[in-house]
Every structure is written in structure tokens, then in C-alpha cells.
Amino acid sequence: MSTDSSRRAFLRQSLYVAGAAGLGIHAGVGPAYAQAMAANADAAADLQIVNIGANTLSIGPSRPALEAIARTAPLSGDYGRGQSREFLETLSAQLEVPADHIAVYPGSGTPLGLAVTTFTSPQRSLVTADPTYEQAWRTAPRVGAKVVRTPQRRDYSHDVEAMCAADPKAGLLYICNPNNPTGAITSRADIEYAANHRPPGSVLVVDEAYIHFSDNAVSALDLAVEADDVIVLRTFSKLYGMAGLRLGYAVASPANLERMNAHGGGSVAMTTLAAGTASLLDPGLVPARRAATTRMRNETVAWLQAQGYPCSTSEANCFLVDIGRPGREFQDAMATHGVMVGRSWPGHETRPRISVGTEAEMQRFREAFTAVAAGQRGPLPVPQRPRMALREAAADPARMPFAC
Numbered sequence: 155m156s157t158d159s160s161r162r163a164f165l166r167q168s169l170y171v172a173g174a175a176g177l178g179i180h181a182g183v184g185p186a187y188a189q190a191m192a193a194n195a196d197a198a199a200d201l202q203i204v205n206i207g208a209n210t211l212s213i214g215p216s217r218p219a220l221e222a223i224a225r226t227a228p229l230s231g232d233y234g235r236g237q238s239r240e241f242l243e244t245l246s247a248q249l250e251v252p253a254d255h256i257a258v259y260p261g262s263g264t265p266l267g268l269a270v271t272t273f274t275s276p277q278r279s280l281v282t283a284d285p286t287y288e289q290a291w292r293t294a295p296r297v298g299a300k301v302v303r304t305p306q307r308r309d310y311s312h313d314v315e316a317m318c319a320a321d322p323k324a325g326l327l328y329i330c331n332p333n334n335p336t337g338a339i340t341s342r343a344d345i346e347y348a349a350n351h352r353p354p355g356s357v358l359v360v361d362e363a364y365i366h367f368s369d370n371a372v373s374a375l376d377l378a379v380e381a382d383d384v385i386v387l388r389t390f391s392k393l394y395g396m397a398g399l400r401l402g403y404a405v406a407s408p409a410n411l412e413r414m415n416a417h418g419g420g421s422v423a424m425t426t427l428a429a430g431t432a433s434l435l436d437p438g439l440v441p442a443r444r445a446a447t448t449r450m451r452n453e454t455v456a457w458l459q460a461q462g463y464p465c466s467t468s469e470a471n472c473f474l475v476d477i478g479r480p481g482r483e484f485q486d487a488m489a490t491h492g493v494m495v496g497r498s499w500p501g502h503e504t505r506p507r508i509s510v511g512t513e514a515e516m517q518r519f520r521e522a523f524t525a526v527a528a529g530q531r532g533p534l535p536v537p538q539r540p541r542m543a544l545r546e547a548a549a550d551p552a553r554m555p556f557a558c
């Protein structure tokens with residue numbers, strides 16, 4: 155069977171099953187419904203799935219990164235041939251950060267988890283903004299730490315005064331700059347305020363997963379070198395298009411890195427390290443991807459706002475759009491058109507997150523959005539994914555499913 159015809163057959167089968175499941179099938183009604191669904195199979199098979207739900211870049215790694223992987227892969231019978239040292243040296247020179255202040259991990263989610271596990275406890279809480287990337291919310295309860303969420307300011311920047319005052323017993327303050335899911339930036343003055351006014355004994359973690367997309371966010375890397383208890387996290391999963399290759403790093407004092415790494419860490423494949431080095435050495439990569447993403451984001455936001463859907467002011471590859479109805483319904487309806495958009499955060503249910511993709515992907519987004527706004531479903535079944543109710547997730551962050 156050709157790939158196309160097997161895909162059609164698969165879709166026909168899955169649409170049949172989806173139709174049957176949707177109706178709790180019984181004689182007479184179910185088969186007719188399922189046949190009607192299957193009639194859509196050809197239309198469904200022609201739809202390319204667009205994933206603008208995970209803040210990743212579908213264009214993937216840069217060409218030099220792919221070439222580095224191809225060159226390195228045949229050497230993989232060894233544990234490594236200097237790729238780790240080369241990556242660290244390149245990074246250290248480019249960031250102007252001493253190598254002993256850098257620790258490399260398979261993604262930045264790893265050091266984020268380690269930081270929360272190390273610096274929070276039943277006596278020392280986690281303080282974050284709301285909404286923000288939820289990984290720390292999920293991790294803190296596992297070590298018995300309280301999660302304190304402070305609402306963001308109206309411009310979606312972090313309310314650093316409220317964060318510093320939220321709990322004198324805080325163990326870790328988490329600032330995501332630019333923030334996921336809003337894309338909003340927090341000023342350098344505010345980051346410095348947080349670094350200087352955080353409760354005694356706490357650390358400040360600045361998550362810069364999206365900083366490469368931003369024209370105005372100022373990095374806290376220098377603070378992580380100068381101040382003992384500031385930790386900066388970065389990843390290759392976003393602008394560098396390497397989410398599946400797993401590469402990230404933490405910049406912190408050697409003492410804090412040692413404390414974090416006592417809880418684990420994990421090694422990175424030599425192919426991934428080689429791709430990381432090649433990406434760092436490609437001078438045009440960050441500016442070109444930043445410019446393309448900014449253009450697509452601004453165009454999409456302008457299109458949505460012109461139709462009366464307010465959006466967050468973003469400097470990342472994601473933003474929130476207020477659609478005035480439950481985000482989950484919208485997410486499901488968009489998925490029937492083959493366009494996977496992001497989730498909504500507890501307390502912000504009508505504002506799903508949209509990731510910014512290529513021109514073709516955002517064109518598909520606009521078409522699907524227009525159809526969904528007119529109440530039209532597409533030919534695909536709603537994906538079956540286990541989901542917690544948002545209310546439940548808010549009450550029990552430790553059980554939140556993994557999400558980007």
C-alpha cells in the first residue's frame with residue numbers, strides 16, 4: 155500500500171472509530187453516523203497537521219546543525235570525542251561566562267526541576283507569576299513545598315514587588331522572561347529588583363527559554379555570574395529548533411550547580427552537542443529566526459485584533475488570544491481542521507496560547523480560525539488525549555500532565 159493510501163485507510167478507520175465512540179454506538183444510528191464521518195476521510199487525508207501548540211519550530215535545526223549531526227553520528231560508538239568540551243568552550247566564549255558557571259543538560263526542563271527540588275521544601279515555598287510555565291508548579295508539591303502564585307500586572311509583566319513580598323519563607327522565585335504563555339517581557343530593572351529584594355536564603359531562577367526571540371528582553375546572565383543566588387536557564391528547544399534533540403543549560407555559581415547536580419542531571423548525546431556547537435557558531439541563525447518569528451507573530455496578532463480578539467503583547471514565539479469562549483472547546487474545534495493550538499491556563503480559560511509558526515502554518519491557522527469562528531468543524535476527529543479538568547489541575551499542580 156502506498157503511504158497515501160495507507161494514511162487514507164487509517165483515517166477512514168479512525169474516523170469510523172471516533173464516530174462510533176462519539177455516539178456510544180448502538181444499532182441503526184452509529185453506523186450511519188460513522189459512515190458519514192468516513193466520507194470525510196479523503197478531505198482529512200489531504201490535511202497536513204500543523205502543530206502550533208508546543209512553542210516549537212517546525213523548521214527544526216539549522217542546516218549547519220544537521221550537517222554536524224551527520225558528521226558526528228558515525229562516531230557514536232564512542233561515548234564522546236570532545237563534543238562536550240567543544241560545546242562548553244564555545245558557549246562560555248559566546249556568553250562571556252566562565253565555564254565553571256555553566257552546566258549542560260538534556261533540555262532546560264531538567265535544571266528547572268533540579269532547582270525546584272534543591273531550593274524548595276516543606277519549609278521553603280515556590281513563588282511564581284500567574285500565568286507562567288507550569289513545570290515548577292508540578293515539581294514543588296513533590297518535595298512538599300507550597301506554591302504561591304502572584305497575578306501578573308496588567309501588561310503581563312511579572313509583579314516583582316508582589317513576588318518578593320509573597321512569602322518571607324520563599325525558597326525559590328521563578329521568573330520566565332519572556333514569559334510562557336504570554337510572551338511578555340519583564341524589564342531588567344524588575345529582574346534586578348527581584349534579585350535584590352528576594353527573601354533571605356532564597357534563589358532567583360530566570361528562565362530565558364524564549365529570550366532569543368526578543369528584541370528588548372535583557373538577559374540576567376551577568377547577574378548569575380556576579381550574584382551567588384541567581385540562576386539562569388536556557389534551551390535549544392525553541393529558536394534553535396532542537397526540542398527533540400534535548401539540549402539546555404544552567405548558568406549559576408559553581409556551588410549552586412553542585413547542589414543541584416547532587417539530585418541528578420543526565421548526559422547529552424554527542425550528536426546533540428555537535429548540533430548545539432554548530433548552531434552557536436552560525437552568526438545569522440538567531441537574527442534570521444527572530445525576525446521571521448516577529449513578523450509572523452505581529453501579522454497574526456494584528457489579524458486577530460482587527461477582528462476584536464485581544465492578544466497579549468509578546469516578544470516570544472507564543473501569545474495569548476482572548477476568544478471569549480472556553481479555550482478547550484476552541485482547541486478541539488481547531489484540531490478538527492488539523493491545526494493544533496496550545497492549551498489555556500487555569501484562571502485564564504478563555505485565552506488559549508497560540509505558538510507562532512511559518513507563513514504557511516499561520517495561513518492555515520487563519521483559515522481554521524475563521525471556520526471555527528463560523529461554527530464549522532473540520533474533517534478530523536478530536537484527538538483523544540487524557541486531560542485533567544482545568545479546575546482540578548489548578549487545585550493539584552503536581553498532577554498536571556507534562557506540557558511545553
Ligand SMILES: Cc1ncc(COP(=O)(O)O)c(C=O)c1O
Pocket residue numbers: 208209260261262263264266287330334361363364388389390391397401402557558
Ligand atoms: C519556559 C520554559 N522553560 C523550560 C522549558 C523546557 O524546555 P526543554 O526541556 O525542552 O529545554 C519549556 C518548554 O516548553 C518552557 O516553555
